Amino acid sequence: MPVERIPKAAAKCACHGVVLEISGLDPGFTACHCDTCQFMHSGPGFGARCNDVKVVQGAELVKKYKPAAWATWHFCGKCGTRLHYKFENEAWKSQQDRYVVSVGLLYEAGVKKFKMANEVSYDEKPGYYCFAGHRPKLTTSETYVQYALDSQKP
Numbered sequence: 001m002p003v004e005r006i007p008k009a010a011a012k013c014a015c016h017g018v019v020l021e022i023s024g025l026d027p028g029f030t031a032c033h034c035d036t037c038q039f040m041h042s043g044p045g046f047g048a049r050c051n052d053v054k055v056v057q058g059a060e061l062v063k064k065y066k067p068a069a070w071a072t073w074h075f076c077g078k079c080g081t082r083l084h085y086k087f088e089n090e091a092w093k094s095q096q097d098r099y100v101v102s103v104g105l106l107y108e109a110g111v112k113k114f115k116m117a118n119e120v121s122y123d124e125k126p127g128y129y130c131f132a133g134h135r136p137k138l139t140t141s142e143t144y145v146q147y148a149l150d151s152q153k154p
């Protein structure tokens with residue numbers, strides 16, 4: 001069920017040094033259980049897809065790290081907040097969703113009313129947690145197929 005996108009949303013890092021303007025934000029976000037997320041976040045990654053991210057303040061603070069060939073994380077070099085990642089893989093980078101923003105930053109956009117739309121890399125999830133409720137759960141290989149399909153969207 002497609003949920004209406006939020007046209008514009010603002011997000012700040014913990015030290016407020018970096019301010020982002022996010023457009024075309026999907027409030028139906030993804031929980032990723034992959035090993036990279038477990039390592040980087042010490043838990044699953046919660047990411048909301050969006051069309052574009054503009055750094056409106058603090059561009060000089062933004063640092064980048066590329067944990068996988070297909071994505072680059074952008075984080076605040078002062079407070080360490082993980083801001084968003086950007087799809088680098090040409091095959092997966094749809095025009096719709098080139099960026100995935102950390103859901104925790106989206107409090108001004110009403111994040112507490114957002115819905116977890118799906119869970120990906122479910123086969124890599126540790127046994128010590130699981131989320132309540134029903135939603136599609138994809139294995140890592142199913143996730144890759146889905147990303148490739150999504151990228152075909154205009």
Ligand SMILES: [Zn+2]
Pocket residue numbers: 013014015016017018076077078079080081
């Ligand atoms: Zn910061």
Ligand SMILES: [Zn+2]
Pocket residue numbers: 032033034035036037038045121
């Ligand atoms: Zn992940």
